[in-house]
Amino acid sequence: MDGSVTTFAVVAGAVGAQLSGGVVIVLGFANLVADGFSMAVSNYLGTKSEQEVVEMARRNERHHIRHVPEGEREEVRQIFASKGLSADVIDKIVEVITNNPWLWVETMLQEEHGLQLNGRRPMRAALATFCAFTVFGLVPLLPFSIQLWEGGTRFAASCVLTGLAFAGVGATKARLLERPLLRSALETLLTGGGAAALAYLIGAWLRRAFGVL
Numbered sequence: 001m002d003g004s005v006t007t008f009a010v011v012a013g014a015v016g017a018q019l020s021g022g023v024v025i026v027l028g029f030a031n032l033v034a035d036g037f038s039m040a041v042s043n044y045l046g047t048k049s050e051q052e053v054v055e056m057a058r059r060n061e062r063h064h065i066r067h068v069p070e071g072e073r074e075e076v077r078q079i080f081a082s083k084g085l086s087a088d089v090i091d092k093i094v095e096v097i098t099n100n101p102w103l104w105v106e107t108m109l110q111e112e113h114g115l116q117l118n119g120r121r122p123m124r125a126a127l128a129t130f131c132a133f134t135v136f137g138l139v140p141l142l143p144f145s146i147q148l149w150e151g152g153t154r155f156a157a158s159c160v161l162t163g164l165a166f167a168g169v170g171a172t173k174a175r176l177l178e179r180p181l182l183r184s185a186l187e188t189l190l191t192g193g194g195a196a197a198l199a200y201l202i203g204a205w206l207r208r209a210f211g212v213l
Contacts, residue, residue, distance in 0.1 A: 001169045002039065003137030005192045007032050008162045009199035011140045015155045016203030021144050028141045036133040044126035047119065054115050061108045065101065072108070073098050079111045139165045159196075166192040 010031045014024045065072045076097055080090045097107050109115045143157035170188030174181045 001136070001166070001188065001192070003032065003036065003133035003135070004139055004162055004165050004169070005195050006035050007137040008140040008158070008192065008196045011144070011155070011158055012196040013199035013203035016200035017207045018204075021154060025141060025144050028144070032134060032137040032141070036130045036137065039133055040126040040130035043129040044122045047122040047125045050116075050119050051122070054109065054117065054119070057109055057113050057115060058105055061105045062101075065104055065108075069098075072104070075112060076104070076107065079107075136165055136169070162192065162196070163189055 007028055010028050011024055014027050019027075061072075073094060076094050077090055080093050085093070097104050106117060109117060140158045140162045142161060143154040166189040167185040170185035171181055173179070173188070174184030177184075
């Protein structure tokens with residue numbers, strides 16, 4: 001979604017400023033690659049930081065279990081007591097968990113700290129972000145890159161193709177999240193269209209205001 005929105009906003013702003021098709025392509029592709037790379041790196045660093053948080057918490061829990069086992073054992077008891085279990089069941093659970101150091105640590109990470117232990121892989125997350133961003137970001141540029149459209153029809157074709165991409169993303173999201181299909185597609189379409197309209201108006205205003213484009 002972000003790839004289409006940002007690239008289409010660049011296209012719309014350039015068209016609003018009445019820049020040539022070649023300039024639109026240069027600005028669009030430069031923005032597409034730079035933003036895609038930036039988002040991929042951000043996702044990589046964010047995912048890596050999540051893993052580092054988990055590892056730091058894991059080290060701390062190992063330290064606590066090694067030095068204050070009774071306090072940690074009581075924390076396990078309180079965690080499962082808060083779930084409404086009977087004392088006998090809690091005693092058995094505590095015994096099973098605390099007899100397995102690995103299970104003990106992992107239980108504390110999940111139950112006490114609320115951490116997600118099976119997180120994403122940083123490199124895979126970065127590649128997925130970059131690929132998705134660039135694939136959808138290419139859609140607004142297609143009419144300017146191939147010779148099927150000419151002149152003013154390029155921007156109209158870009159609007160149609162990008163609108164279909166927006167609606168498709170919204171519909172896919174609705175299906176995955178079991179939300180109303182039409183509402184989600186329309187919401188995504190209006191969001192992306194609003195960003196493009198704003199960019200177009202700013203481009204047109206800058207051209208009139210400065211008259212140097």
